[in-house]
Structures are given as structure tokens and as C-alpha cells.
Amino acid sequence: xxxxxxxxxxxxxxxxxxxxxxxxxxxxxxxxxxxxxxxxxxxxxxxxxxxxxxxxxxxxxxxxxxxxxxxxxxxxxxxxxxxxxxxxxxxxxxxxxxxxxxxxxxxxxxxx
Amino acid sequence: xxxxxxxxxxxxxxxxxxxxxxxxxxxxxxxxxxxxxxxxxxxxxxxxxxxxxxxxxxxxxxxxxxxxxxxxxxxxxxxxxxxxxxxxxxxxxxxxxxxxxxxxxxxxxxxxxx
Numbered sequence: 001x002x003x004x005x006x007x008x009x010x011x012x013x014x015x016x017x018x019x020x021x022x023x024x025x026x027x028x029x030x031x032x033x034x035x036x037x038x039x040x041x042x043x044x045x046x047x048x049x050x051x052x053x054x055x056x057x058x059x060x061x062x063x064x065x066x067x068x069x070x071x072x073x074x075x076x077x078x079x080x081x082x083x084x085x086x087x088x089x090x091x092x093x094x095x096x097x098x099x100x101x102x103x104x105x106x107x108x109x110x111x112x
Numbered sequence: 113x114x115x116x117x118x119x120x121x122x123x124x125x126x127x128x129x130x131x132x133x134x135x136x137x138x139x140x141x142x143x144x145x146x147x148x149x150x151x152x153x154x155x156x157x158x159x160x161x162x163x164x165x166x167x168x169x170x171x172x173x174x175x176x177x178x179x180x181x182x183x184x185x186x187x188x189x190x191x192x193x194x195x196x197x198x199x200x201x202x203x204x205x206x207x208x209x210x211x212x213x214x215x216x217x218x219x220x221x222x223x224x225x226x
Contacts, residue, residue, distance in 0.1 A: 032213070034214060034215075036217075041219075041220075042219055042220065043116070043202050043204075043217035043218050043219045043220045044155075044202070044217045045217070046214055046215075046216065049214060089154070089155070091215075093213060099157075100213070100215060102154050102155040103154060104152060104153065104154035105154060
């Protein structure tokens with residue numbers, strides 16, 4: 001079946017370094033992608049999204065890159081801070097479709 | 113800001129008990145969802161609702177039912193709780209705006225069934 005997945009289940013970085021979290025998707029019909037951050041004991045929180053007609057979108061300290069050719073999505077966090085430690089999920093959906101699929105998540109740990 | 117609240121953060125129930133999990137959103141969203149989250153399995157959709165009194169099965173509806181009597185409230189019911197329903201339960205709501213639908217999540221309810 002088609003699924004949303006992550007390359008790495010865990011990622012550990014030094015404070016101040018840049019982080020890159022990857023996500024592979026296999027549904028070529030997906031045209032909307034979201035990254036969520038989930039801190040311990042809390043629900044997922046929206047970070048940034050991107051439509052399939054774009055290949056890059058920037059937010060505050062975060063950038064999402066979309067490579068439709070290889071069905072790959074990444075989240076880049078600049079100057080990673082201890083408060084960035086969390087589990088990060090990617091999610092995919094199709095236009096006006098309520099069926100959103102989530103990846104299993106990558107745990108990011110920021111070392112001081 | 114969208115606010116999605118869940119009635120309990122932690123619940124401990126016994127096998128066979130009937131369990132109600134309540135979710136309320138304050139953004140007049142049409143869509144509401146219930147997921148369970150288990151280590152290594154990510155988020156799995158149990159049920160969702162497009163409108164009041166409407167419901168659709170998700171990927172794992174067995175052992176659960178839902179109720180949506182008001183637009184802002186979506187309840188998840190475990191008719192007879194079992195130990196394999198021990199999990200984190202997450203409620204979400206969404207609307208479609210400019211062709212995009214982003215789901216906003218509540219804080220979660222961690223349910224332990226003994």
C-alpha cells in the first residue's frame with residue numbers, strides 16, 4: 001500500500017547547528033504536505049506546509065523542500081535550539097480531501 | 113488561534129468499562145477527527161466527521177463509536193474498553209481554506225485500560 005514514511009527515526013544535533021529531517025511519500029496524487037511538531041505530552045502542532053506547485057517554502061527558522069521527482073520532503077531547521085527538541089511528523093493529503101496520512105515521526109534531540 | 117480541547121489529559125479505566133472522550137473546537141471547523149497514537153505506528157485515524165450528525169470510519173474503527181451532535185463537539189466512545197485500547201488519543205479539527213486543509217490538534221488524552 002501507499003504510505004508516508006521517514007528515513008530516520010531519531011536525529012541528534014548540537015545546539016546552533018542546522019537540522020534536516022526527511023520524509024518519503026509514495027502517493028503521487030498527494031499535493032499538499034504539512035510538517036507537525038509534537039513536544040512531549042502535547043498534541044502535534046502545525047509548523048509549515050507546502051503545496052505541490054512549489055518546491056520550497058520558508059518560515060521563521062524553518063524551510064520545507066519538496067522534490068516531487070523522487071517523492072521526498074524535508075524540513076530544515078536553522079540554528080537549532082533546545083526548544084526544538086520534539087518529534088516531527090510529515091503529513092500528506094490531496095486537494096480538498098480530508099484523508100490526511102501521517103508519517104511515524106522523527107525524534108529530534110538538541111544537545112547543549 | 114485555533115483551540116482544540118480534550119476533556120481529560122489522563123484516564124485510567126478498567127476492562128469492560130464504557131469510556132467517553134470529549135473534544136471541543138472553537139473555530140467553527142466543519143471537520144473533526146479522532147486518532148490514536150502508538151509508539152512506532154504514528155497517527156492512525158479512527159473516525160472522522162464532515163458535519164453535524166455525520167461520521168465516517170477511518171482506518172481502525174473497530175471497538176469505537178463517535179457522536180457529533182453539535183458542530184463544535186466530537187465524542188469518541190469506547191463501548192467496552194479493552195487493554196489493547198491503551199493509547200494516546202488525539203482529536204483534531206480542520207476546515208478547507210484557499211484549497212488547503214490543515215488539521216489542528218488537541219493536547220491528547222492518555223488512556224490506560226487495566
